[in-house]
Amino acid sequence: MEKQQLIECHQRIKPFIHNTPILTSRLINERIGAQVFFKCENFQKMGAFKMRGATNAIMQLSDAQRQNGVVTHSSGNFAQALSLAAQSLGVKAFIVMPNNAPQVKKNAVKGYGGIITECEPNLTARENATKEIEQREGATFIHPSNDDEVILGQGTACKELLEQYPDLDVVCTPVGGGGLIAGTALAVNYFGKECKTIGGEPFEVDDAYRSLQSGTIETNAATNTIADGLRTQLGDRNFPIIQKYVAEIIRVTEEEIVDAMRLIWEHLKIICEPSSAVALAALIRNKETFQRKKVGVIISGGNVDLGNLPF
């Protein structure tokens, strides 16, 4: 994907997204020995960067496609993002969710106008339900992370960050399905000066780390991480970008994630998801590497169950 595509994508989605604030904390800077700039996508519409990619993907459809709506399977932020983006653009959004998804997530999707189809909580049921909607409604399937237009959309958060702080040395994001880090890596490549992209990933779901080692897409046998947004897999669209442009993936423990989340809550005074804290946890774990550097961090989202906090 070319620089011009990222520029046009950003131009296209601007009216539908927030240019989110960038926060800093003196105490976190002292803790790491670096200057850290947090791009706060927890303040994005519906509470996560996913709004960017979802909006771009829908806007790139033809009129005929838009008329029949879009469909995705997700029980997380992308379900809400596609619903709200579709609502803003006057398009129907069909969301396939496992029937054991929390009621609060179903309500959020409904609140944004998403049309939910429940299915058994397994891969076959999910894919069958999705295909059935594609056929019955003529809806276009949009993948939460393995889609070029989604990847471009997610890259606009880092583009905004670099517009405000052009001389960052590093940008760090959490790694889940790979959409955010791939988009970020493109933005760093096209708009950074001498900047590199790194990722933070839980040891418990380190498919991206292992994929970079082996050169092929690896899978996770289990997904026992508190970072619920990262229990997903790399795909064939984003993996080549990650291979080409991501300098390093740093793995972190569950305890390091919770500690970093607490630091963000206490010192930035913002609500972020455990997944967001993975990027800061990675910086802290390898802080020797970042001394006196200027580091951007994408705080990916803020949709968290306050009744079920790790502290």
Place this chain on the structure above:
Amino acid sequence: MEKQQLIECHQRIKPFIHNTPILTSRLINERIGAQVFFKCENFQKMGAFKMRGATNAIMQLSDAQRQNGVVTHSSGNFAQALSLAAQSLGVKAFIVMPNNAPQVKKNAVKGYGGIITECEPNLTARENATKEIEQREGATFIHPSNDDEVILGQGTACKELLEQYPDLDVVCTPVGGGGLIAGTALAVNYFGKECKTIGGEPFEVDDAYRSLQSGTIETNAATNTIADGLRTQLGDRNFPIIQKYVAEIIRVTEEEIVDAMRLIWEHLKIICEPSSAVALAALIRNKETFQRKKVGVIISGGNVDLGNLPF
């Protein structure tokens, strides 16, 4: 206190404080039927508006006074505010704290360079310890809320809010010791158009509500509220300002405070103290009064014990 004094106060403290961001939430607006603008003093230095008043009070001292330092008694945000403000200005800060104050609060004060004197947790011990420091060190006592310079400083948050949104119909703050609402009322009076100041106060510590009714300063027999920043008393400096300029004080239940706090956390994605939520709780309780109005709310602070949340 005159308009010019508030203007000069703001000019004076500007280099030492943040002009904090103002956030909005579509869902909260829909819930109340008004447009609500949250002035986020949880993002202020040391995490609360108290930084403003403490900075102004120290800056108004003579050189001789500054040389001998300042003293206050507080186990809350003002202790941290006076310590950090004094540190920024090269002045010593003596803080009298009850010996049963949480270690985390003592550490915060020490972190900002405050010199702690512990005393028994009662009024007499606190006053004796304070007087002893005034005599021994020649330090100047600065009251957390009942001090003209502190009141002026606290008013600058609302001044900034009105600079950005000049046509607010109402500004609402929590009411504790009275410094914030008195300063806010002055700012509304001098810089608002047709704007009024209202306060939110817990039923459990409704001394300000009762004082306005009776015309004399009332006290609280007990202080059983989750809004720990509001367990304090009005004073003779701020009460006359409140009498003259505050339109109404709305009392709220403990449950309403927790519900409003949860709304702020979930929809604004920010960490605020229970005390801050009292202002939003007041708006929700009397929401019929605020239909289609433009309402400012001062989010007073974000220093909260994450290990002891009400949800």
